[in-house]
Amino acid sequence: GAVVSQHPSWVICKSGTSVKIECRSLDFQATTMFWYRQFPKQSLMLMATSNEGSKATYEQGVEKDKFLINHASLTLSTLTVTSAHPEDSSFYICSALGELQRGPYGYTFGSGTRLTVV
């Protein structure tokens, strides 16, 4: 089945620094990728949708200059948290959707990245 690899699985960074999270589709081409954020004891919140080769679409309230998304290839999307602050500490999850995949089988999720900003 489709596999999405997310890296790193956890990261600790100092306040004010930037952190990059990678999301790779290993055995399919992901034309669309989604980034979610999840705070403790809360549900997944959609942050943005990115299509390969075009700018990401951000959900209301998500700062596009702070959360930079790049989807330069059909197998890789990156989320960079710029000038991270403690309130950005969260669990970040990506999901990839392939062109030939529709329906629930098409939404493959990464294992998530635990970001802690100190």
Add this chain to the structure above:
Amino acid sequence: DAKTTQPPSMDCAEGRAANLPCNHSTISGNEYVYWYRQIHSQGPQYIIHGLKNNETNEMASLIITEDRKSSTLILPHATLRDTAVYYCIGDNQAGTALIFGKGTTLSVSS
């Protein structure tokens, strides 16, 4: 996409069937009902989906009412590993993002 309503939590004894309900009264004719689960600190895992008919796979069964306003996910023999948050999601397969509600926290105990 349809708004779904689920109980916040449920308990189940190991080995017994876990029946998780979901209300989706606003679901439209072309929207599927999906079920995912999320084990602590992991990404969501697909369980099952359906449109009108009941469905069964190696993980679970899905019972959808005839009017499609509600459904029940059945884990026939719950194990401790089934302890997770279960999400019921309505989606029209348009390729847009899945929107997660609050889900049901299922606790399976021995």
